[in-house]
Amino acid sequence: MDALLKELPVHQGLARVFGSLGRDDFWRALVDCLRLLVPLDNALVALMQPGRVPGLLADFEFRAVTGEGEDLADYCAGMYLLDPFYQAACAGIADGLHSLESVAPDQFQQSEYYLSYFRSVVGSGELQFLINHEGAVLGLSLGRQTPFSREEFGRLLCVRDWVLAAMHRHVHLMPPAGRVAVAAAGDLAALLDRLDARLTERERETAQLILQGFSSKAIAQRMGISPETVKVHRRNLYHKLNVSGHAELFALLLQPR
Template identity: 40%
Template sequence: MSTDLEALFGAFNATIGCPKMTDAEFGETFRQMMAALVCFDYVVVFAYRGKERPIDLYSTFDPEENVVFVTLYQAGPYLLDPFYHTARERREGVLRMRELAPDRFFSSEYYRTYYVQTGLAEEVGFFINTDEEITVVLSLMRREKTGPFPAAEFATLKKVEPLVASMVRHYWAGLAPRFDAQLTAGSKSRRKQGQSGNLPAADTVWRDLNLTGRETAIVDLVLQGHSSESIGLKLNISTGTVKVHRRNVYRKLGISSQTQLLSIYFNNLLSSG
């Protein structure tokens, strides 16, 4: 598509002389800027810090779509999301989902049971590290009927990334207190339920299931969409050893499929959250 200069300049004009903007105001400015440059269907912006539940800063979903893309995602699926793991690695730039996903992601149970509900053909994210170990990810999404981003449009996004990064670091600085408040609220909730109050829910999922540390690492990678070969490379063990650990996990949990493994994962995550 051709650049809509009038719309682009209009979006810039909203920031002139404006030292602060609300989440909605800056999110809408970002949306307008991107709409002047490329075609997309949705925008969603999350802030990530460690293993904590991501904070939603802005989105363009209707209420029904918001349940899938935001509410359900924050309840647990984010822990298996390639964007989440990329944010935890503190990588920066404009990155495509398909370039970040593990080798078996698109055939994983997570993809089949959750991600397909989004109906997306492609997702591209601006990964921007701000202060205090926080990464803000601004995602542009295209539905299946729209198709993936053409190479020329993706190149345009790469060119505009330094400007977007500067604006994000200005308007979305100082997010740490929001994470601190969320963590405090979660800890109070877990203490009321008689659970450990000082650990993120992500760290307690497998705690009571008699899995070793190595087994826990392996099943986490399985659910993220890594093959046994990929897991072996990441953990520096043989593919055969990975398969032995996977069989032991299934035996301990009394299951026979990745579908059952994912169900246990999400049930335990929700009960510990």
């Protein structure tokens, strides 16, 4: 009986979740219920698909921060192109509960995107419940400044099936298509072309992978070339763009044109 009483808030939260299906307060009810299982600093619901700016359906902040509106504006303005979950959604990903570590490049936490943006906005830990919906991927992002422990991941894994089922049912009752931005988006290649540096196709591909957080070894494997050739491409693109390294390349990409 004591164990059941301890779980009572979760059961009450579940009742609120299923009572809110098809209503505007669904995402808040779902996030509040999940917060009974693991502490969260923030949560975001986004619809992701290739060639489109992610549609932000809901966002929640549970810590005292300033400038969060600007952070989301930066995300929609182009930061999303470096988001590992956006890249995974565009490449194709199965419904489920996914960790940042499972989708991110091998040196993502050393990337300038992570150090100057992601770490302060999302945190060092992120998990996402993802479902495929009509050619897009709907993601519920759970962020925190401290990484999620294996025990916490296990708790969320235990409720994964009903969370995904609730998300599917909600979007069936309340389709998100009419509520998201539909403006066509470019991609990293288009942003690099905008710099008018006359990069070769290989140099442009190398730049994209560097920005996403792939190591030279991982870039070589993905491109089917040697690490020495990657170094040549890196040196040439830095010379053409007149930058000295990854940080300057990232800053150059964000400059308004």
